[in-house]
Amino acid sequence: MRNSLIIKNLSFKYEESHNLIFDKIDIVISKGEFVCILGPSGCGKSTLLNIIAGFIKHQHGSIERADKVSMVFQKNNLFPWKTALKNITLALSAQGLNQEESCKKARHYLKQVDLEGHQHKYPFQLSLGMQQRVGIARAFSQESELLLMDEPFGSLDAQTRYKMQQLLLEIRKKELVTIVFVTHDIDEAILLADRIILLSNSSGTIKEEIVINKKKEIEGPVIMDRSQFIEIRNKIFKLLI
Numbered sequence: 001m002r003n004s005l006i007i008k009n010l011s012f013k014y015e016e017s018h019n020l021i022f023d024k025i026d027i028v029i030s031k032g033e034f035v036c037i038l039g040p041s042g043c044g045k046s047t048l049l050n051i052i053a054g055f056i057k058h059q060h061g062s063i064e065r066a067d068k069v070s071m072v073f074q075k076n077n078l079f080p081w082k083t084a085l086k087n088i089t090l091a092l093s094a095q096g097l098n099q100e101e102s103c104k105k106a107r108h109y110l111k112q113v114d115l116e117g118h119q120h121k122y123p124f125q126l127s128l129g130m131q132q133r134v135g136i137a138r139a140f141s142q143e144s145e146l147l148l149m150d151e152p153f154g155s156l157d158a159q160t161r162y163k164m165q166q167l168l169l170e171i172r173k174k175e176l177v178t179i180v181f182v183t184h185d186i187d188e189a190i191l192l193a194d195r196i197i198l199l200s201n202s203s204g205t206i207k208e209e210i211v212i213n214k215k216k217e218i219e220g221p222v223i224m225d226r227s228q229f230i231e232i233r234n235k236i237f238k239l240l241i
């Protein structure tokens with residue numbers, strides 16, 4: 001499949017609610033593309049990722065997607081009774097890796113998110129940002145074709161956030177991974193994405209799609225053209241308010 005995700009005519013509402021969260025939306029994301037989803041709180045960003053992942057069943061429309069999908073949740077969903085390492089190896093064992101392979105891979109990705117030395121700690125012994133990074137390492141370790149990330153860096157300090165953004169761009173450069181990334185941070189979206197999809201607040205539709213043209217040429221956040229950056233930021237800001 002040339003695309004990692006094809007959503008056609010998707011409509012969805014929660015059973016107990018009267019309002020449609022999505023009203024006949026279409027989204028196509030090609031292989032290797034990095035798409036950020038922006039929109040006001042409550043507009044349905046997390047719901048959309050959960051529908052794509054298959055955790056929530058939609059009522060109308062069709063979704064075709066890559067078989068191998070992993071997700072970083074907005075609120076980390078680590079198993080509290082398993083260590084950081086075991087939280088990752090569990091997911092890898094489920095993919096068929098033996099214990100040695102899964103431990104090796106889990107350690108590699110824990111190191112990547114700066115958690116070397118914390119692998120035997122339980123979630124309650126880790127800060128929220130560290131727990132979130134375990135979730136990120138778990139998702140990366142699965143090396144899926146489609147990576148769904150729901151505000152993955154929201155609980156991180158500025159410096160760690162920057163490091164994680166760099167890591168994500170590096171992983172993306174090395175592997176053909178398609179990323180759907182939800183964020184509230186306009187700057188983060190511009191810096192990371194090839195394309196930004198803005199969801200509307202109440203109509204259940206896509207308000208605008210913005211292609212970040214220069215994205216493919218840049219190496220990382222620091223070397224983006226400033227005037228272009230500000231122009232895009234202002235445009236998104238106006239659309240969001």
Ligand SMILES: Nc1ncnc2c1ncn2[C@@H]1O[C@H](COP(=O)(O)OP(=O)(O)OP(=O)(O)O)[C@@H](O)[C@H]1O
Nearest residue numbers: 014017021039040041042043044045046047048074
């Ligand atoms: N399990 C649920 N049952 C019923 N309604 C829900 C459920 N989960 C979310 N909602 C409602 O669906 C709407 C969209 O929620 P969602 O969590 O997808 O928003 P969001 O865009 O991710 O918001 P945020 O930016 O605050 O994370 C909200 O009005 C919310 O109250």
Ligand SMILES: [Mg+2]
Nearest residue numbers: 045046047074
């Ligand atoms: Mg959300």
